[in-house]
Amino acid sequence: MNRQQYAYEYPHAAVATDCAVFGFDGQNIKILLVKRGIEPYKGLWALPGGFMRMNETTDECIRRELHEETSFLPSVIEQFAVFSAIDRDPRERVVSVAYYSLVRQSEVVGGDDASDARWFALGALPDLAFDHKEILAKALQTLREKIHFEPIGFDLMDRYFTIPDLQRLYEAILGVRFDRRNFMKKILQSGVISESNEGVAAPASRHAGRTPKSYTFNKDVYEAMKGNGRFKMEF
């Protein structure tokens, strides 16, 4: 069988997808990376992703690749940019459609150190394959811009969470500190979270102090708000 069996009148770039998967461990933002098993960049870490097939859209492609490489199907996944530098892949011309995803760490098979998929803290990233460092930087920038106007923080938290944990998440993403009382007032006033009877597992971040109350995100309340007023989470 001919190895070059797909021919076109004009040259075609390959279409690929890559995804920056963000998680939160209660203290820091984490990134999910996979170790490349083949050339080029074999052995280096990279964003999960791969080439698009002819029978799938880019959205379907990235979901399939994520499932193949990290064994989970994310609920939140958004396309945010396209990377098309001419020499970004040494094999051939590749245009990459970039996504970011937000997951609760509890949902993801936490790959251990020996695994091919592992969480890395933002401050301790290894060298990345291709232009993935650039893709990740832009994903992070997009995340920081979006968090002001959309309640994306909740996608990174467990179903039941405490307000101090949520505050740590916002502080980690935005790199600033907030006043506890004002944060709580604002988030409660918005109405998108409500108190819950479920307990929460004490996060590693809590070593002493009063046991905090547990809350949960009301997606329906937020959906209703989108029409009328506007959800804002600025500080």
Place this chain on the structure above:
Amino acid sequence: MNRQQYAYEYPHAAVATDCAVFGFDGQNIKILLVKRGIEPYKGLWALPGGFMRMNETTDECIRRELHEETSFLPSVIEQFAVFSAIDRDPRERVVSVAYYSLVRQSEVVGGDDASDARWFALGALPDLAFDHKEILAKALQTLREKIHFEPIGFDLMDRYFTIPDLQRLYEAILGVRFDRRNFMKKILQSGVISESNEGVAAPASRHAGRTPKSYTFNKDVYEAMKGNGRFKMEF
């Protein structure tokens, strides 16, 4: 010469770009469309755009195509989505990288009715080729979301403009009405516009009334604000 001279081991989709070009005539938002001269959809109107070449990025591609089809080089152009439905082009699999652009109508060769490039009002759009209606709808949605947080309105106005004109632009994009005094107070307080001595051509929208003052956008002031505070244009 062989018409199928570019061969690959795996099937490749073609990569194309399309751009929704927005203008403002003082009263309504307009869209720049081009009439297709070849099949498929010959004779139908479409967003300007075309196939990416191997020696250009998608950004370079859309700028080249815009120049070829509408004879101008836009200053503001942003990539906002990717369209990759499997059957969106009847010829072959095509993945389209979608952009929007904001232009001052005075900058663009206003194609007359006989030309291949023409402005259409949002409410009087013709049938569009491919999935361009969908692309346009998403471009418009993106524009409406962005205008709250970025001073993109000024890219649609002439260099010297009146505050009532600017207000009409915001009202046209967002589909709402504002109080004149509050709008003026807010936009002046923000500091991003300053009074100008240049006159402005009376827009078709002004049939009577006092001659309004002329203003201009201070890009440097806005750039400085981005760091410190935050520009907001919500009502």
Place this chain on the structure above:
DNA sequence: GCAAAAGTGTTCTTCGTACACCCATGA
């Protein structure tokens, strides 16, 4: 002269922000 558009200020309410003390828990 009349209709249509633009200029101008004040009040009230809402929201953001700064700030201090007590309580529960784990080491």
Place this chain on the structure above:
DNA sequence: TCATGGGTGTACGAAGAACACTTTTGC
């Protein structure tokens, strides 16, 4: 018992929203 983290309320200032009358111009 002490250090750490979490719960709670108030007062001040800034910004947003509602609101009416006068002036100019084109017809």
